[in-house]
Amino acid sequence: MKSILCCLFALLLLSAPVHAMELKPYKGGPTPRLALKDLNGKAHDLKDYAGQVVMVQFWATYCAPCIKEMPSVERLKTKLAGKPFTILAVNMGESEPEIRAFLKKIKVSFNILMDGDARAIADWKVFVAPSTFLVDAQGKIRYTLQGGAEWDAPELMQTIAGMTAEAAK
Amino acid sequence: MALSIKNRRNLFPGIARKIAVALLLSLSLAQVGAQAAPATFKLDDGTEIPLRAYSARGDTLVLWLACDEGRGTREARASWGLAANGVEAWLPDFLGGHFLPVAPSSMVQISGEEVAALIDMALASTAKKIFLVSAGRGAVPTLRGVRTWQEKHPGDANPAGVILFYPELYADTPAPGAEAEYHEIVKQTRIPLFIYQGERSPGRWWLSHLRTALESGGSRVHTELLPKVRGYFYVRQEPTPEEEAMSQSLPDLILKAIKTLETSPGELP
Numbered sequence: 001m002k003s004i005l006c007c008l009f010a011l012l013l014l015s016a017p018v019h020a021m022e023l024k025p026y027k028g029g030p031t032p033r034l035a036l037k038d039l040n041g042k043a044h045d046l047k048d049y050a051g052q053v054v055m056v057q058f059w060a061t062y063c064a065p066c067i068k069e070m071p072s073v074e075r076l077k078t079k080l081a082g083k084p085f086t087i088l089a090v091n092m093g094e095s096e097p098e099i100r101a102f103l104k105k106i107k108v109s110f111n112i113l114m115d116g117d118a119r120a121i122a123d124w125k126v127f128v129a130p131s132t133f134l135v136d137a138q139g140k141i142r143y144t145l146q147g148g149a150e151w152d153a154p155e156l157m158q159t160i161a162g163m164t165a166e167a168a169k
Numbered sequence: 170m171a172l173s174i175k176n177r178r179n180l181f182p183g184i185a186r187k188i189a190v191a192l193l194l195s196l197s198l199a200q201v202g203a204q205a206a207p208a209t210f211k212l213d214d215g216t217e218i219p220l221r222a223y224s225a226r227g228d229t230l231v232l233w234l235a236c237d238e239g240r241g242t243r244e245a246r247a248s249w250g251l252a253a254n255g256v257e258a259w260l261p262d263f264l265g266g267h268f269l270p271v272a273p274s275s276m277v278q279i280s281g282e283e284v285a286a287l288i289d290m291a292l293a294s295t296a297k298k299i300f301l302v303s304a305g306r307g308a309v310p311t312l313r314g315v316r317t318w319q320e321k322h323p324g325d326a327n328p329a330g331v332i333l334f335y336p337e338l339y340a341d342t343p344a345p346g347a348e349a350e351y352h353e354i355v356k357q358t359r360i361p362l363f364i365y366q367g368e369r370s371p372g373r374w375w376l377s378h379l380r381t382a383l384e385s386g387g388s389r390v391h392t393e394l395l396p397k398v399r400g401y402f403y404v405r406q407e408p409t410p411e412e413e414a415m416s417q418s419l420p421d422l423i424l425k426a427i428k429t430l431e432t433s434p435g436e437l438p
Contacts, residue, residue, distance in 0.1 A: 028346030062369040062399050092371060118374045124346060129371050131345040144345040 021150065023143040023159055026133065031141050032123035036090065036113040039099060044088060044113055046135065052084040053163045054135040058121065060092040061102040063129035065148030074108050076151040076160070083164040084137065087111060092129055093118045134160065137167035210261075210290050212283055218266035220259055223248040227255030229427060230297040232287060232328075234307045235260055236276055236404075243403040243416055250420030256427070257297065261287055263310070273306040273337065281354075284314020285321065288328060299328040300427055305401060308336035312354045319359070330361040330430035332423055335372060335400040338379060349375065351382050359387035363426035366392065370400035391429055395422075 034046040034056060046054060057073070059066040077087055087110035091099050099112065115121060124133065134143040142163065149156060209217040231251055235244040248258035263283060269275040284301075291299055303311040315328055343349040362383060366376050373394055380390045395402070397411035403419060405412060415422075 024344065026346055027344065060369070060371070093374060121371075121374045125343065125348065126345060127339070127343045127349060127371055127375065128345075133345060141346065146342070146345055 021145070021153060021156060023134070023145050023156065026141040026144050028125065028141065031135060031139055032120075034088065034090075034120055034124070036115055036120060039096065039103075039112050039114065044111060046088070046139065049086050049088075049135075050139055051137050051167060052086050053137060053160065053167050055085070055087045055160070056124070056133040056135060057087065057089045057130055058092055058124065058126045058132070059089055059130045061094055061098055066130045067106060069130065069148040069151060070106050070108055072149070072151040072153075073110065076157070077110050079152055079157065080161065080164060083161070084167040085160070085164050088113055090115050090120055092121055092126070134163065136163055209266075210287070212266075212286055216266050218283070218287075219262040221245070221248075221262075223252040223258040223260075225252040225255050225257040227257065228297050229256045230291060230295055230299050231256055231258040231423065231427075232291060232299060232301045233258055233260050234263065234276070234279070234284065234301065234303040234311050236264065236271060236273060236305070236307055243419065247419035247423065251423060254420060254424055256424065257295075259287075259291065276303075276306040277309045279310035281310065281313030281317035284310050285317035288314060288318045292327065298431075300330045300332060300423075300430070301328055302332045302334075302423060304334035304336070304403075306337045308333045308338055309352055309354060312338075312358045315360050316354060316357050328360065330363065330427070331358075332363045332365075332426040332430075334365045334403070335367055335370065336364060336379070349378065351379070355379070355382045356386040358383055361389045361391075361430045363391045363430055364393070365395050365422060365426070367398040367400045367402055368394045368396050369398060372400055391426070391433075 031046070035043065037043050046056070055073075055076075059070075061067075073087060073089070077085075089108075089110055090113045093115055095116075096114065099114070103112070113120075120126075124131075128146050130146075130148060132145045132149075133141050134145075136142045143159065151157075208220045208222060210220060211217050231248075233244055233248065244260055248260060251258045263269075263279045264271050264275050267278075269278060288299065288301075291297075301311050301315060311331060311333070315331060318328070319325070338351050338355050340350045340352050364376065364380070366373050376392050376394070380392055383390045395415055397409070398415045399405070399409075399412065402408065402412040403416040408416065
């Protein structure tokens with residue numbers, strides 16, 4: 001039994017649990033550059049999303065909390081449809097075939113960006129999957145969340161909807 | 170079969186102590202033949218640390234700090250594999266000895282002094298070349314132990330190296346966007362190191378960062394990514410087929426790392 005507990009603790013360390021839902025104020029430096037292509041080859045630059053709230057989320061197909069939270073990210077997108085809100089989900093350095101195979105099982109409609117050389121992982125200082133940054137309409141990172149979450153839960157929705165309301169003014 | 174470091178040290182100073190410890194350990198091993206030899210050794214405070222020894226006739230000894238309640242299946246199976254290849258392996262159970270919860274956070278509570286005592290006992294009972302092995306947060310006490318031992322025995326080339334699987338050496342898990350801070354021991358470590366990191370883990374992207382930090386202390390560092398496996402691959406309850414296969418090859422990975430550290434230790438910066 002103790003061995004099993006050891007394994008569980010270890011896995012919890014690897015990736016924070018999906019119920020760890022607290023947004024924390026961002027304490028890092030200026031917003032790093034984010035310019036990546038999506039799975040279809042379309043270029044996305046964070047600067048082009050000025051005026052919108054952008055959820056920049058780093059994820060991987062091997063990360064259990066990432067998989068668990070993805071449906072809630074999709075629901076968040078649906079609930080905020082029509083608002084100035086965009087999701088840029090940055091895959092952490094995996095290959096296109098790996099990602100495409102994964103997305104056949106987990107259907108999402110938000111932007112999946114490729115970070116093959118892990119440049120964005122380094123620039124944004126991402127150590128855990130998933131890690132999420134909420135960028136305001138002025139391009140400043142306001143909040144971060146490490147680990148998985150139910151993104152359409154009332155507490156998170158309230159904060160994000162508040163940011164989009166500010167952006168709409 | 171208890172090996173009391175403190176008491177034996179008082180009774181048998183110097184070479185006599187080494188002979189006494191060697192006799193005690195060899196007797197314990199002889200009693201069980203090819204089986205893992207259950208033994209204990211005592212710390213200076215009287216704490217008894219259980220230890221399993223997988224004997225072999227080669228000139229290399231692996232000290233494996235596992236988080237496994239003293240009966241970890243993977244580490245134990247891998248130790249059999251090492252012994253079959255002539256590499257002796259000892260698995261101390263520090264967590265069990267201290268009645269600590271079997272969790273990675275407990276591993277950090279193991280002091281460098283205790284690991285140094287283990288190294289001391291090993292060197293007192295064998296002339297073999299010693300390599301330490303650990304994983305995850307076990308890397309912290311392992312490196313602290315080596316450092317503590319080296320401070321007491323400056324210039325000694327044994328232990329000859331450390332092999333770490335997916336080491337967790339952050340002082341705290343860094344917040345997104347924050348600078349990573351390592352435990353102090355990272356920059357204090359000065360020993361040949363071999364690090365295996367799962368390719369399917371965020372840590373792989375920070376491996377060169379960790380390597381640079383370790384090298385700044387004067388360590389020679391070799392790194393290798395293990396394809397298609399996640400961190401903690403050999404303790405996962407639901408391993409992928411690739412992780413299962415990689416776990417089976419733990420002895421080969423350790424043997425390869427030992428060979429690399431012996432034949433190509435690299436240059437100190």
